[in-house]
Amino acid sequence: MSPTNWHILETVEPPTWLVAKVGKFAARLLSQRGIFEPEQVDAFLYTEAYQPTSAFAFPEMQQAIARIQKAYEQGETIAIWGDFDADGITATSVLWEGLGQFFTQGDRLVFYIPDRLKESHGISIRGLDDLQSQCESIGKSVNLIITCDTGSTSLEAINYANELGIDVIVTDHHTLHDERPHVVAIINPRYLNSEHPLFHLSGVAVAYKLMEALYETLPEIPQQPLEDLLDLVAIGLVADLVQLTGDCRYLAQKGIEVLRQKKRLGVRMLLEQCKRVGDRPIDISFGIAPRINAVSRIWGDVRKCVELLTTRDEKVCKSLIDQTELANTQRKALQKRVFKQVQGKIEQLDLSTTGIIILADPQWSVGVLGLVAGQVVAEYGRPTILCTVEDGIAKGSARSLEGINLYELLKGQEHLLLSFGGHPLAGGLSFALENLQVLAEAIDQRFWSQYGQLQSKAITIDLEVKIADLNKDLFNEFKQLEPFGMGNPTPKLLVRNCEFVDISNANIRTHKGQKVEYIKTEFTLSDRQGNQIHGDWWGHYSYELPDTACDVVIELVDNAFRKRYDVRLLDIYAQSAPLKSEESTLASNSIKKHNPNLKIIDLRGHGQLEQELEATICDRCPTSWHDLNMLIEQAAQSDQALALVYPNPEKINGAIAWQTLVGIAKYLSRTGKEIKRSQLIAKLGIEDQSVLQLGFEELRQYGYVVEIVHNESNDQLDDPQISISSVAADHLSTQSSTQSSTITKQFIQAANEILFQQQFFDRQLISLNEHDR
Known part of the structure; x- marks a missing residue:
């Protein structure tokens, strides 16, 4: 099951x-x-049947275009401020090429992207000073900054830019701050109604709509068709995992059409590198995007990625392609190593009482923490925050699962955070390491009060x-x-x-x-x-x-x-294994013999009964037709209901049983307490002695001492106490670790076999109950 x-x-x-x-x-x-009307279907399938939304549907688009037009007419210098993920890199590239039709690149047009390993998302005061120095080196001063995929919450840095005499236009799609930044214009679909066709645009799509409005306003100036930018838009949209409805879907469809043509040198060589055609979204999500993202995750500086996507020099492009491939290979190895380390820390947690996983380690690379946090969410079903630490500051990434708004959980903790931004399902943050414990407790408490329980994995x-x-x-x-x-x-x-x-x-x-x-x-x-x-x-x-x-x-x-x-x-x-002929006979006899008035009381997973029941108690889920037959006969002969009080086998599997056993071992070794064999069986849902012995052997390989304590009293002979204590495990050899890993696999596999049988016969009992109604 x-x-x-x-x-x-x-x-x-x-x-x-x-x-x-x-x-x-x-x-x-x-x-x-919900797509079954002819017009709906055509608009969904064919881009020519969809009516795209005007770029001027953004409330402040007119102000933004007016300010860019002024910069063009007065010979001002514009700086593009981008972000270091695939959405931000492609958004920067769209503005670099689009604005490059109006402003000379490298002269009146420059771009700045923070170094992922040294800086955070968003505009920063430090970055503004670096940008100023960069422009002064070419004899220019910045008059206007246009952000892409960032800036909505960078209030302090934007105020600093204003003090320097720099106007700011923000194009972004991230969650808005309660206070509007002091900017000329902010183009962010979050200001629109959630049903608006532009609401789900990613950063690159918002940047494209800005260029669409500029091309429409000054159509006589551009020499390059606007549609040539759409392959970049498709890459950013698919990579950023936004909702592909409305204009998002339209732009992704159009962009993949352009991508398929492979006009752009960097895109064509990336597709050749990863052996993909370029006609499907997975060519982006499993081919192009990981390689672009890997550069910032490993090396931090992504300026070369913009060059890769915009250069027309084949020799330069080939060199940059080789660098992205190397970065992606290193990223895979680093991600795997950090994930193993995170799993080691998670083993120390009591997952039954942990709503939000929040961990920090100075050895972790900030570049892969978002990826690893996503793996943890998928593996453990918990919202996760992972941070690295430098100079007493924890900086990292947060990931959540559908239905749990991590942004809202963190929003009430601004007093503990130095920075935070993102979406309901993902974000970046930083805070003083000394606040880690109080932050973890605060968001965990809010989680339990707001959501009440851990969400089961669902598909x-x-x-x-x-x-x-x-x-x-x-x-x-x-x-x-x-x-x-x-x-x-x-x-x-x-x-x-x-x-x-x-x-x-x-x-x-x-x-x-x-x-x-x-x-x-x-x-x-x-x-x-x-x-x-x-x-x-x-x-x-x-x-x-x-x-x-x-x-x-x-x-x-x-x-x-x-x-x-x-x-x-x-x-x-x-499902259960195919029935043998004798089992089929027993099953048939069982159905024939059981009392047609038999009542089944379903108390599975309710824990210990608070009062005695006038019923035949079934505290062990049957694992054979013989067991099931005997249970029904016993209840029929006693003219009693059959009460199912065993743990619900549908709520557990071999891996969960192992995690539970480890948690019990840690608790017993820490407290010095003992546990009855019957209690251990109830918690694990597994009675089979050989499977339990495998689990005990595994614990011993990890340095635990497992002892069966028999007392003289009769009630302890069949239900002995089990004592588990720990000793230092540093002496364990590689051979022992390998043997331990093998035993773990054997335990999980054996436990699953028992549990599969229990789940099958559990369903038979429940079906009998439903049939009798």
Whole structure:
């Protein structure tokens, strides 16, 4: 049983004309997503049928254009202030090329992007001084700063710029400060209604709309078509994971059309480097964007990235491409190392009482903390803040999950923060390290009061299909609906009653054949009719796949390297093993014999009973038809209800059982207390002695001493106390660590097998209960 909640969307039967237009499955998807009127469908599918929104829909666009026009007429110097992620880099490039049609680059037009490893997002006083020095070196003084993808909350720095006699125009898309900055104009879609077609624009898209308005105002000046900038817009939009609806979707569609043409030298060479065609959003998200982002994450300074995207010199471009590839390789290794270190710190936490994970370490590189925080959110289902520390200042990145607004949780803690900005799901921040504990307690308390509980992992399933449906025709149906992203998610497909065969682990290698420390499991998914399709499961080992029939959630992907269509595994719901003939007989007898008036009281997962029940107590989930049959017979003979008081097996898996066991070991070793075997079983949900022994062996490998304490009293013989204490584990050898890792895998696999059985028979009991109603 998957620990993730599956939400299967109701099948919507689309109109016949829509099926004829886009195909059965694509028509169902569009109908589910509320797109089924002819005009809606055409506007969604075809850019020529969509009416883009005027750039002057932004309330202060007129003021911004007037100020730029004044700068043009009076020979002033403009500085572009960008940001160091892919959205900010492409936004800077859009303004660099767009404004470069009106102002001479390197003379009346310069740009500044903070160094990621030395500075924070946004405008800074230090950066303004550096910019002034940069301009003075070429005999210029800045008259106007135009920001892109930043600046909405940089109030103090903007006031400083005003004192220096510099006007500021902000173009941004991040959450607004309560106080409006003192600027000539602020172009930010957050000022618009959330239903406005421009509301979800990213930084590069806002910068493009500024250029659109300028081109419209002074159409006789530009020599380069405005549309040539759209490939940059597509890269920034897809990389920044904004909601691809309204003008966002339109600009991404148009941008991918331009991207496919590969007119831009840097884009063409990036696509060649990562062996991608450039006709799909994943060519950006898995090819171009990681390489652009890696430069700032590893080296900090991203000015060369703007040059890469705008140069027409092939020799320069090739050198810059090599640098981005090197940075991306280093980024992968650094990210993996930091994630392991973060996991080590998380093991020291009590996750049952931790709402927000917040950790700091001076050894962590700030460049990869956002990526690692995202991994932690995906792995542990907690909003996460990770920081590095320098000179007593913690600086880092925050990531959250859908439904938990991390920005609002942090917004009330301004008195503890030196800086903070971002979105509900992501942000950057800094604070004095001495405030770490009080900050963690404050946001954790607010989390529990606002959300009340930890959110279960959930996955929304769009369509149920068969393996025979997973072919080129289905892929082409879905491709019509691209670009996928927030607001238009990649279709998640349910395939029932299938099995995994030809399973193997694969180490991921670079294009040069060098080993990269990532893992994936490759397999063939098969059904009883003999239909098969290849697939992979990223970040997982082969032993994690069940050897029984199962239901799976997958995505259909184009494996361009092997020239075929594969599936990417997202989640598994393992069924019970096929019934043996004698088990089938027992099952049949059980159903025949049980009292037709039997009542089942469902108290699963409620903990210890506060009062005795007039019922047959079932405190261990059955793991065989024989156990189930005996339970029903016992309740029938006693003419009693059957009370299910065992832990709910659907709320646990082998990995969770292991985390729980480690948490109990830490608690017992710290307090010197003991635990009854029955209590340990109840907490783990696992009674099997061999599985428990594997867990104890694993604890011993990590330096714990596990002892079974038998007393003379009769009540302790069958339910002994268990004592767990710790000793220094520094002496553990590499061999011991390797053996320990092997035992961990064996424990998790064995626990999953037991739990799969429990989950199956648990469902049988519940189905009996529902049937009797």
